[in-house]
Amino acid sequence: MHQDQARFGPSPKLLPHIQSAFAPAALQPIATVRPVRREQTIIEQNSEGDSWFCVISGAARQFTISPEGRRQIVDILLPGDFFGYGPDKHARFAVQAITDGTIVARYPGMQLDALANSDPRVARELRDRLSSTVARLQEQMLLVSTMTATEKVRAFLFYMIGRHPSGEEDTTYLPMSRYDIADQLGISVETVSRSITDLQSAGVIELAGPRTIGITGKARG
Amino acid sequence: MHQDQARFGPSPKLLPHIQSAFAPAALQPIATVRPVRREQTIIEQNSEGDSWFCVISGAARQFTISPEGRRQIVDILLPGDFFGYGPDKHARFAVQAITDGTIVARYPGMQLDALANSDPRVARELRDRLSSTVARLQEQMLLVSTMTATEKVRAFLFYMIGRHPSGEEDTTYLPMSRYDIADQLGISVETVSRSITDLQSAGVIELAGPRTIGITGKARG
DNA sequence: CGTGTATTTGAACCGCCTCAATCCCTGTGG
DNA sequence: CCACAGGGATTGAGGCGGTTCAAATACACG
Numbered sequence: 001m002h003q004d005q006a007r008f009g010p011s012p013k014l015l016p017h018i019q020s021a022f023a024p025a026a027l028q029p030i031a032t033v034r035p036v037r038r039e040q041t042i043i044e045q046n047s048e049g050d051s052w053f054c055v056i057s058g059a060a061r062q063f064t065i066s067p068e069g070r071r072q073i074v075d076i077l078l079p080g081d082f083f084g085y086g087p088d089k090h091a092r093f094a095v096q097a098i099t100d101g102t103i104v105a106r107y108p109g110m111q112l113d114a115l116a117n118s119d120p121r122v123a124r125e126l127r128d129r130l131s132s133t134v135a136r137l138q139e140q141m142l143l144v145s146t147m148t149a150t151e152k153v154r155a156f157l158f159y160m161i162g163r164h165p166s167g168e169e170d171t172t173y174l175p176m177s178r179y180d181i182a183d184q185l186g187i188s189v190e191t192v193s194r195s196i197t198d199l200q201s202a203g204v205i206e207l208a209g210p211r212t213i214g215i216t217g218k219a220r221g
Numbered sequence: 222m223h224q225d226q227a228r229f230g231p232s233p234k235l236l237p238h239i240q241s242a243f244a245p246a247a248l249q250p251i252a253t254v255r256p257v258r259r260e261q262t263i264i265e266q267n268s269e270g271d272s273w274f275c276v277i278s279g280a281a282r283q284f285t286i287s288p289e290g291r292r293q294i295v296d297i298l299l300p301g302d303f304f305g306y307g308p309d310k311h312a313r314f315a316v317q318a319i320t321d322g323t324i325v326a327r328y329p330g331m332q333l334d335a336l337a338n339s340d341p342r343v344a345r346e347l348r349d350r351l352s353s354t355v356a357r358l359q360e361q362m363l364l365v366s367t368m369t370a371t372e373k374v375r376a377f378l379f380y381m382i383g384r385h386p387s388g389e390e391d392t393t394y395l396p397m398s399r400y401d402i403a404d405q406l407g408i409s410v411e412t413v414s415r416s417i418t419d420l421q422s423a424g425v426i427e428l429a430g431p432r433t434i435g436i437t438g439k440a441r442g
Numbered sequence: 443c444g445t446g447t448a449t450t451t452g453a454a455c456c457g458c459c460t461c462a463a464t465c466c467c468t469g470t471g472g
Numbered sequence: 473c474c475a476c477a478g479g480g481a482t483t484g485a486g487g488c489g490g491t492t493c494a495a496a497t498a499c500a501c502g
Contacts, residue, residue, distance in 0.1 A: 064363070072366050074359045086356050087349045093359065113345070120338040127337070127344075128308045130351035135307050137358040138295040138314065142285070144365045145293050145407030147491090149458065178481065186366030188459055193482055210467080210481060368459090370490065399449065409491055414450055431449060431499075 022080040023054045023105045024129065026122045030111040034104055036060075036097040042104055043085075045094035050109030052084035053095075054129075058102025059175040062093045063183065073184040075137065076176065078163050082129040085109070099175045144186055152185045153195035157205060157213055171214035178210075243301040244275045244326045245350070247343045251332040255325055257281075257318040263325055264306075266315035271330030273305035274316075275350075279323025280396040283314045284404065294405040296358060297397065299384050303350040306330070320396045365407055373406045374416035378426060378434060392435035399431075 023031065033056065036042055042053065045064060055077045062075040062083060074093055077083055085091050089109075097104075116123040143159065146152045157174075164172040178196075182189045196213075199205045206214045244252065254277065257263055263274065266285060276298045283296040283304060295314055298304055306312050310330075318325075337344040364380065367373045378395075385393040399417075403410045417434075420426045427435045 062359075066367075070368065072363055074362045074366075087352045092356065116344060116348075117341040120344070123337060123341070123344040123348075124334070127347055127351065130348065130355065131308045134351065134354050134358065135313065137355065137362065138283075141295045141358065141362060141365065142293055144362065145295075145405075146287075147291065147407070177479095184366075186368070189480095190460085190482080191458060194458095197482075398447095410448095411450080411492085412490055414448095415490090418450075 022056055024125050026119070026125050027054075027105075027107055027112070027115070030107055030115060031105040034106065036102045036104060038097055038100045038102075041094060041096045043083075043091050043093075043095040045091060047091045048089055049085050049091065050089045052082060052107045052109065052112055054105045054107075055079050055081050055083075056103040056105055058100075059098040060095055060102060060104070061098055061176070061180060061184075062095045064093050071183045072186070073180065075140065076180070076184060081136065082133055098180065140184070144184075149185075149187050149191045150195040150198055152187065153181065153192055154199055154204060156181060156185060157196075157199070158215070161213070161215060171208075171212065174211045174213060243277055245346050247340070247346050248275075248326075248328055248333070248336070251328055251336060252326040255327065257323045257325060259318060259321045259323075262315060262317045264304075264312050264314075264316040266312060268312045269310055270306050270312065271310045273303060273328045273330065273333055275326045275328075276300050276302050276304075277324040277326055279321075280319040281316055281323060281325070282319055282397070282401060282405075283316045285314050292404045293407075294401060296361065297401070297405060302357065303354055319401065361405070365405075370406075370408050370412045371416040371419055373408065374402065374413055375420055375425060377402060377406060378417075378420070379436070382434070382436060392429075392433065395432045395434060 036058070042060060043049070057079050060077040060083075061073050062077060063071055063073040065071055075081075075083070076098075077095070083095060084107075112126070116126055139159065143152055143155045146155060160174060161170065161172045178189050178192045182192045185192070196205070196207070200207055203216055206216050208214070257279070263281060264270070278300050281298040281304075282294050283298060284292055284294040286292055296302075296304070297319075298316070304316060305328075333347070337347055360380065364373055364376045367376060381395060382391065382393045399410050399413045403413045406413070417426070417428070421428055424437050427437050429435070
């Protein structure tokens with residue numbers, strides 16, 4: 001009786017070719033796929049549920065709103081990233097899509113457990129995905145606890161470029177706004193903007209439009 | 222042929238009564254237990270290995286040293302917390318004990334996989350522990366991305382008090398130094414000290430010695 | 443008791459936040 | 473095709489908080 005039950009379409013194998021790129025193939029039998037629009041909520045904060053999710057394409061943010069009204073982003077979710085309810089079936093954080101055309105796969109908890117119990121390869125897959133989540137969070141922890149704002153932004157941009165879907169390109173399109181970057185790094189939007197400008201004039205990155213950034217030869221060499 | 226292999230004693234069931242309190246009972250058959258002294262390394266940074274670990278008692282820090290020489294702590298590990306090598310068998314971060322008398326259980330990766338494959342309850346246990354790790358890291362992410370330094374410190378202290386082994390006490394002994402707190406929160410030692418002083422004079426906490434802190438009625442009420 | 447470490451306190455500087463305004467990019471309607 | 477609107481991004485000025493450097497004090501351990 002979860003409120004997200006109804007929102008997922010009845011066609012479990014929508015877009016299977018896209019799904020296979022980033023979602024675990026072993027989980028395909030129990031997956032339902034849903035496209036989400038920009039700013040649309042995937043998991044409501046403090047809601048109950050036991051589903052797990054995987055981003056197929058696009059991007060999503062996992063966050064909470066502090067008592068003072070500040071939005072704190074704890075994770076930027078990109079294709080291949082897992083997220084979901086904790087062991088207590090309670091969602092401490094909300095998740096919503098950042099871009100239009102974001103697609104997420106949903107795996108009902110009961111079915112996921114059943115599959116994991118019957119197939120060790122599935123259990124293994126889940127462990128690996130959770131390990132990756134841990135590694136990702138620790139990496140983002142490093143970004144946030146970095147000293148200077150410009151260094152935070154530089155590290156964040158390089159992290160994003162490194163996670164570019166196509167892999168080895170040295171130019172990528174940022175799916176998120178300056179506000180997202182600010183809320184993730186715990187600094188103000190203005191500082192993000194200033195830092196990006198500084199990095200550009202220092203020749204570390206180059207911009208082709210606000211959202212399209214590249215690593216310059218200076219940074220690579 | 223991991224270098225930590227030799228350092229672990231030959232007695233797999235050392236201190237079983239302590240282990241049962243925080244380590245998963247299902248993993249006891251393959252566990253080896255080791256006491257670690259203060260500042261002693263449990264996992265070397267950039268080393269190879271596939272073991273997993275669980276803190277039985279004491280405390281440990283998971284960290285990296287930045288190119289500029291700054292120590293960045295990504296996780297404070299307390300009794301019951303899991304840690305280990307990622308899916309790539311590579312240790313991105315070092316782990317070392319914070320206090321004397323820290324005890325960790327070690328689970329060799331091969332045996333852990335075998336056990337998980339043969340017993341779904343073990344696989345389930347591992348998933349839950351990893352989920353807890355994710356939740357813990359996200360919680361710490363919130364601390365670090367908090368705005369003011371005093372608020373970071375307050376949240377950190379309350380987090381530590383909340384994780385007090387004995388549970389419901391409102392006074393606890395901090396196992397780590399001000400430097401650990403500083404490196405975890407990404408602020409300077411002096412600021413940590415000043416913040417603690419401020420919180421004390423504001424009546425939020427009370428100190429009985431530098432490492433023994435309590436929540437005052439003011440903060441509870 | 444003395445020694446080294448941990449913690450606290452002080453003073454000055456600088457970086458980041460805040461508030462405010464401008465600019466730019468996108469989409470929409472005339 | 474242009475005008476306009478609205479959100480996103482950038483830039484500017486001023487104040488405060490946190491870092492840094494320096495020193496004093498408290499603490500733990502032999």
